Amino acid sequence: MSAAERARLRADVAVAGRILAPAWPLETFIAVNPLDGLEDRPFEQAVALAGGAFGARGTLDEGAFRRAHAEGRVTDADLLAALERRHPEALAEPGAAEILLADLLHAPPAPSPVRSLLTRAEREAPGFAAAIDAQAGKWCAAFVEAGEAAWAMPGRDAGFYAAWRALAPRDPSLPRPARRALAALPDAPEDAILAALETLAIPAGERRAYLQAHLVALPGWASHVRWRGERDGDVDLVDYLALRLAYEAALLDPTAPAPEARPAAAAPTPAERAARVAAVLGAEPAAVAPVLERLPADCRPFVWLDAYEEHYRGPLLEALAQPPAEPPSAARPAAQVVCCIDARSEGLRRHLEAKGDYETLGFAGFFAVAIRFQDLAGGAPSALCPVLLSPGHAVRERPAPGAEALAERRLAGLQALSGAEDGFHAAKDGAVAPFALAESAGWAAGPLAAAKTLLPGASGRLRERLRRHAVPDAPTVLGVQEAFSFDERALFAEVALTMMGLTGGFGRLVVLCGHGSRTENNPYAAALDCGACGGNRGGPNARTAAAILNGADVRAHLATRGIEIGEDTWFAAAEHDTASDRVTLLDRHLVPATHVEDLDRLAEDLDAAGARLSAERAASLPGAPRAASARAAARHVRARGTDWAQVFPEWGLAGNAAFVVGPRSLTRGIDLGRRAFLHSYDPAADRDGGALETILTAPLVVAQWINCQYYFSTVEPAVFGAGTKTIHNVIGGVGVLAGHDGDLQLGLPWQSVADGERLVHEPMRLLAIVQAPLARIDAIVARNTVLQHLFGNGWVALAAREQPGDPWQRHTANGWRSEIREEVGAR
Amino acid sequence: MSRDGLTKMTKIEVVVGGADVPAVREVFTSAGATGFTGVSGVSGLGHHGYHQGRLLFNEQDALALLITVVPEERAGALLAGLRPLLDASPGVMFVSDTYVSRPDYFQ
Numbered sequence: 001m002s003a004a005e006r007a008r009l010r011a012d013v014a015v016a017g018r019i020l021a022p023a024w025p026l027e028t029f030i031a032v033n034p035l036d037g038l039e040d041r042p043f044e045q046a047v048a049l050a051g052g053a054f055g056a057r058g059t060l061d062e063g064a065f066r067r068a069h070a071e072g073r074v075t076d077a078d079l080l081a082a083l084e085r086r087h088p089e090a091l092a093e094p095g096a097a098e099i100l101l102a103d104l105l106h107a108p109p110a111p112s113p114v115r116s117l118l119t120r121a122e123r124e125a126p127g128f129a130a131a132i133d134a135q136a137g138k139w140c141a142a143f144v145e146a147g148e149a150a151w152a153m154p155g156r157d158a159g160f161y162a163a164w165r166a167l168a169p170r171d172p173s174l175p176r177p178a179r180r181a182l183a184a185l186p187d188a189p190e191d192a193i194l195a196a197l198e199t200l201a202i203p204a205g206e207r208r209a210y211l212q213a214h215l216v217a218l219p220g221w222a223s224h225v226r227w228r229g230e231r232d233g234d235v236d237l238v239d240y241l242a243l244r245l246a247y248e249a250a251l252l253d254p255t256a257p258a259p260e261a262r263p264a265a266a267a268p269t270p271a272e273r274a275a276r277v278a279a280v281l282g283a284e285p286a287a288v289a290p291v292l293e294r295l296p297a298d299c300r301p302f303v304w305l306d307a308y309e310e311h312y313r314g315p316l317l318e319a320l321a322q323p324p325a326e327p328p329s330a331a332r333p334a335a336q337v338v339c340c341i342d343a344r345s346e347g348l349r350r351h352l353e354a355k356g357d358y359e360t361l362g363f364a365g366f367f368a369v370a371i372r373f374q375d376l377a378g379g380a381p382s383a384l385c386p387v388l389l390s391p392g393h394a395v396r397e398r399p400a401p402g403a404e405a406l407a408e409r410r411l412a413g414l415q416a417l418s419g420a421e422d423g424f425h426a427a428k429d430g431a432v433a434p435f436a437l438a439e440s441a442g443w444a445a446g447p448l449a450a451a452k453t454l455l456p457g458a459s460g461r462l463r464e465r466l467r468r469h470a471v472p473d474a475p476t477v478l479g480v481q482e483a484f485s486f487d488e489r490a491l492f493a494e495v496a497l498t499m500m501g502l503t504g505g506f507g508r509l510v511v512l513c514g515h516g517s518r519t520e521n522n523p524y525a526a527a528l529d530c531g532a533c534g535g536n537r538g539g540p541n542a543r544t545a546a547a548i549l550n551g552a553d554v555r556a557h558l559a560t561r562g563i564e565i566g567e568d569t570w571f572a573a574a575e576h577d578t579a580s581d582r583v584t585l586l587d588r589h590l591v592p593a594t595h596v597e598d599l600d601r602l603a604e605d606l607d608a609a610g611a612r613l614s615a616e617r618a619a620s621l622p623g624a625p626r627a628a629s630a631r632a633a634a635r636h637v638r639a640r641g642t643d644w645a646q647v648f649p650e651w652g653l654a655g656n657a658a659f660v661v662g663p664r665s666l667t668r669g670i671d672l673g674r675r676a677f678l679h680s681y682d683p684a685a686d687r688d689g690g691a692l693e694t695i696l697t698a699p700l701v702v703a704q705w706i707n708c709q710y711y712f713s714t715v716e717p718a719v720f721g722a723g724t725k726t727i728h729n730v731i732g733g734v735g736v737l738a739g740h741d742g743d744l745q746l747g748l749p750w751q752s753v754a755d756g757e758r759l760v761h762e763p764m765r766l767l768a769i770v771q772a773p774l775a776r777i778d779a780i781v782a783r784n785t786v787l788q789h790l791f792g793n794g795w796v797a798l799a800a801r802e803q804p805g806d807p808w809q810r811h812t813a814n815g816w817r818s819e820i821r822e823e824v825g826a827r
Numbered sequence: 828m829s830r831d832g833l834t835k836m837t838k839i840e841v842v843v844g845g846a847d848v849p850a851v852r853e854v855f856t857s858a859g860a861t862g863f864t865g866v867s868g869v870s871g872l873g874h875h876g877y878h879q880g881r882l883l884f885n886e887q888d889a890l891a892l893l894i895t896v897v898p899e900e901r902a903g904a905l906l907a908g909l910r911p912l913l914d915a916s917p918g919v920m921f922v923s924d925t926y927v928s929r930p931d932y933f934q
Contacts, residue, residue, distance in 0.1 A: 002904070003858055003901070003903075003904035004858075004903055004904040004907035004908075005907075006857060006858075006908075007854055007857055007858040007904045007905060007907050007908025007909075008907045008908055008911060010850075010853055010857050010908055011850070011854055011908045011909065011910075011911040011912040012911060014847075014849075014850035014853065014854075014912060015911065015912065190857070229849070230849040364884070368884075370884075386884060386885075387887075388884060388886060388887045388888070389884055389885070389886055390886060690883070693879070693882070694882065694883040694884055697879075697885045697888060698882065698883070698884035698885045701888070782876065782877070783876070783877045783878065783879040784879050784882075784888070785844070785875070785878070785888070785917070786885075786888040
């Protein structure tokens with residue numbers, strides 16, 4: 001094959017691969033929109049395309065919406081308002097509202113989407129298609145597991161295609177002719193694909209769609225390979241497709257006649273639909289049919305979705321339109337606590353504010369410092385920043401001056417624990433060693449396992465005490481000066497403070513509070529950590545940012561920029577454990593004596609606020625005691641993270657539905673139910689709009705990924721969700737399989753979004769609420785394609801107002817419009 | 828062909844969204860380019876209006892400029908790979924003659 005043909009094929013594969021969102025490894029779980037590659041299309045079109053490609057639904061099914069209507073979660077008024085917004089022409093006829101309501105509530109539901117983008121093997125020889133999937137899953141698993149498995153895939157260093165090509169012809173499960181064909185494969189994977197496409201007689205014009213059909217057959221593995229190809233490069237989609245197509249060409253008889261296509265489940269006919277609606281209304285089908293013709297049946301789910309979303313959004317905007325319950329205090333706050341924008345922080349902020357004169361703010365939990373962090377133990381550095389960024393600064397943790405001996409003890413303890421753990425697992429995984437292991441350690445392992453299962457709280461506390469004894473805490477500092485130049489520190493400090501609108505009125509104590517989640521035996525632990533820190537705990541970022549903001553040189557620079565931070569202001573770092581709602585104040589050894597009392601008082605109030613939040617969360621956690629006192633409820637919640645059998649350690653970001661950009665006075669005093677991302681913003685402090693542009697193009701984008709991950713994991717758990725945790729097997733640290741083989745599971749497990757049949761996450765697209773000049777928002781959207789896609793194509797809704805007291809305006813294709821619900825009510 | 832002792836080659840410049848950079852990079856390397864230069868966060872006015880340049884916390888959605896130089900005989904393969912990519916996504920490509928002083932770097 002010529003170099004031009006290979007290059008053209010690579011381009012075709014790259015374009016075909018856009019139907020997949022890259023899937024990050026589980027260890028740094030990054031929420032993504034599984035339809036990320038389709039965001040340049042309207043939401044409805046993208047969903048329709050995904051239906052044919054993946055056989056996936058893009059909304060709840062109509063049965064679920066109808067149940068929500070029966071429960072009052074969607075009302076007739078919501079549905080009529082949605083019809084008015086989306087299909088005003090359908091409502092033009094007298095009586096149309098009643099007919100369309102009956103249609104939405106009673107018409108035969110549309111069948112579930114079925115994959116139409118199929119490979120030849122899928123159409124002609126399903127047995128071979130299953131074999132190709134099994135082979136692809138097997139070899140991908142062997143390759144990614146090689147780093148951790150006791151027996152590495154031979155030849156792995158040569159790359160995926162070369163290693164597989166050397167081994168595949170020896171597979172005795174394949175027929176001899178297929179093995180011969182595999183043995184004759186060319187050196188270059190591009191050539192293998194081109195040859196297979198020719199054998200399979202795929203016309204040039206259909207090539208890209210055909211490659212896509214192979215990619216969506218096992219979307220989990222293909223999505224991970226896409227991620228790996230763009231990062232590590234040890235396997236890419238060309239390698240992966242070469243494997244799949246080579247098997248298909250080797251197994252399939254291209255000359256065999258194609259069997260009859262199986263008919264897809266038929267959609268109800270217009271006559272059936274009209275008959276059902278007419279029967280409900282006691283009318284003649286001929287009388288309702290003309291009205292129904294104006295609302296295509298496949299548009300109904302989007303009407304439902306619109307109504308379902310508006311039932312939440314309308315009251316939320318009404319609540320946010322009210323003046324604050326109490327005017328902001330002019331007194332200096334006891335402390336300012338800056339939490340991550342994560343929806344879970346809203347609960348902590350609300351309960352802390354109730355405890356005293358605290359001011360809280362929201363900012364992306366990486367606190368504007370994109371770092372590669374290496375802790376005291378010196379393991380592999382972690383990228384602590386949103387995945388939209390590359391971490392540009394290597395920050396290392398080292399012993400605090402005078403604490404070197406303690407740090408040595410800590411390190412020795414860590415190494416001993418890690419060695420014991422490695423030894424235990426190596427013995428467990430060996431061929432003979434498990435017998436010896438059972439003899440020597442079984443007496444202890446059995447009772448320990450029983451204690452962890454039956455008394456998770458007590459066992460967790462005991463293990464924590466033992467761990468602290470073996471691995472004592474040691475005061476450390478971060479190498480911030482080495483990692484950042486003065487200019488960089490000055491820039492990050494100014495950007496962070498300007499973006500959150502904290503440019504004056506500093507308290508004596510300003511606490512930057514990152515977050516993470518401590519859970520046990522949870523492959524999805526990273527999904528509960530901070531998304532703004534790349535699926536890691538955010539403590540190191542908070543410590544880094546606090547160190548920068550305490551620097552005298554940085555403060556002197558900030559003063560020249562109009563940001564005066566008094567000498568008595570101290571920036572402290574903290575980390576919120578969202579599983580237990582405990583907040584740990586970090587680097588206490590650095591706190592000046594003058595501020596210790598302030599910090600102690602805050603610690604006490606954070607502890608009380610955390611306990612109240614735990615008790616609040618207990619109400620929705622499966623298995624939590626319902627009638628327990630607040631203290632007992634909090635104790636129960638705090639024990640869940642240490643329970644290795646607990647599949648619901650916390651609800652994470654389930655329920656997320658809004659992203660609010662504005663001062664806290666906009667939301668203070670309102671219980672947002674831990675459903676809103678809150679980013680502080682003061683338009684007056686943002687003279688050129690740069691801060692708002694950064695908020696909308698970064699934190700909002702990450703929040704939308706999270707929102708879409710939850711959304712699609714809920715509406716289509718079989719394709720975009722990871723299924724039930726109870727049968728998960730972790731593979732190579734990259735993902736989980738449901739059982740022992742098959743596709744890598746995408747998205748969130750069912751236990752992250754639902755409890756049995758009950759949905760805990762209400763799947764709604766994100767509503768961004770911004771308090772800023774509308775002209776500024778327009779200008780920002782006009783120069784950022786990503787925002788045009790999100791707002792223009794219906795992936796995120798946008799409401800805004802210039803200042804308190806103004807009505808909320810909705811962003812529509814025809815410009816800003818004031819509250820639509822009122823217009824509908826006036827009809 | 829040389830100009831003042833320099834060697835003639837083909838320069839290819841591509842402006843694409845950050846998300847498409849890996850695909851362009853892959854086509855460059857698979858078609859035999861020995862290196863490239865990348866400039867992230869480029870701004871400008873184009874067919875779809877003004878494009879914002881550097882975004883403070885988002886490298887993925889900013890535009891990037893990728894430049895490579897290849898011997899003329901390799902340019903055909905590279906263009907064959909880039910054209911379908913640009914047909915399917917926003918972006919522009921400029922192809923021009925250039926002269927280099929160290930041709931062995933680009934072989």
